[in-house]
Amino acid sequence: MKKVKLAAKFCLNFGLFKGLWLFIKFQAGFTEKVKLPAIKYPISLRPGTSDAITFRDIFLDNQYNVSVRNPKIIIDGGANIGLFTVLMKNKYPDAKIIAIEPDGDNFMELKKNASPYQDVFFENYGIWNTDTKLKVYDKYNRGKWGVVVEEDPENGTIPAISIHSLMKKYQIDCIDILKLDIEASEKQLFLNHYEEWLPKVKKIVIELHDGFEEDCSRTFFEAINKAIPRYKLHTTRGENLIIENLDIA
Known part of the structure; x- marks a missing residue:
């Protein structure tokens, strides 16, 4: 159930096909070079560390939705x-x-x-x-x-x-x-x-x-x-x- 919810978050934020592809990469641990839509350059996450949780907080859960003109x-x-x-x-x-x-x-x-x-x-x-x-x-x-x-x-x-x-x-x-x-x-x-x-x-x-x-x-x-x-x-x-x-x- 947790994996289904996580996959849904990927799709909600990045679109169906790109979201599913990113979810599969994350599940397989291939996170050393991740290209996200609307992010200019790839990001690197260390496999097996808390980097994946940090990624989730920022790019999936949008915990830093702050705006200044x-x-x-x-x-x-x-x-x-x-x-x-x-x-x-x-x-x-x-x-x-x-x-x-x-x-x-x-x-x-x-x-x-x-x-x-x-x-x-x-x-x-x-x-x-x-x-x-x-x-x-x-x-x-x-x-x-x-x-x-x-x-x-x-x-x-x-x-x-x-x-x-x-x-x-x-x-x-x-x-x-x-x-x-x-x-x-x-x-x-x-x-x-x-x-x-x-x-x-x-x-x-x-x-x-x-x-x-x-x-x-x-x-x-x-x-x-x-x-x-x-x-x-x-x-x-x-x-x-x-x-x-x-x-x-």
Whole structure:
């Protein structure tokens, strides 16, 4: 029954014949080079990993159905293998996208999937509330889509970067879409040092991870309520929330 429902999702999103062909390829594990309708370049998924689930969330369940009129800057925080970046680049080809991913293996796949596109920039960092060092590991045994980071200034293996520093680096005045799926790091990101950059974000698309770390949601909404006087809350399919800053036209 699950396979029938999955096949139906492929057909609904990609048409009967193309959908069935893609479903068969996925069932056989031939996912290292997948060409999708309306996606300019093929994408690569690692067989036997959580990449297939990430693909389902983005391209079959449409969990990132977010729109902004003529966005100039999109930040993909927790980019994983780059499927959100690919989706946004095909939807908004003129946008500059900065994709940030801390895990080294994921980062290599991210570059493979998104490098063919113009104006996509890659950062092998973790997003944090300050610039520091982080350790990266699969804390909850969820595979490559659930890798977490924790602050470790002395022995951390990758650098962390704050949104404020990222905006300075790329000379950004306004972020049109800030997507965050950073596996409970949002608690630290919105704990402090957000007052300057947060009002400059038009839309935030975020998955909150209270199941991993207590008070992720509380910390996030306390920051939103302090930094954004007027906002609208939207929901998408799946686990994402969208905060729209009504003070940015």
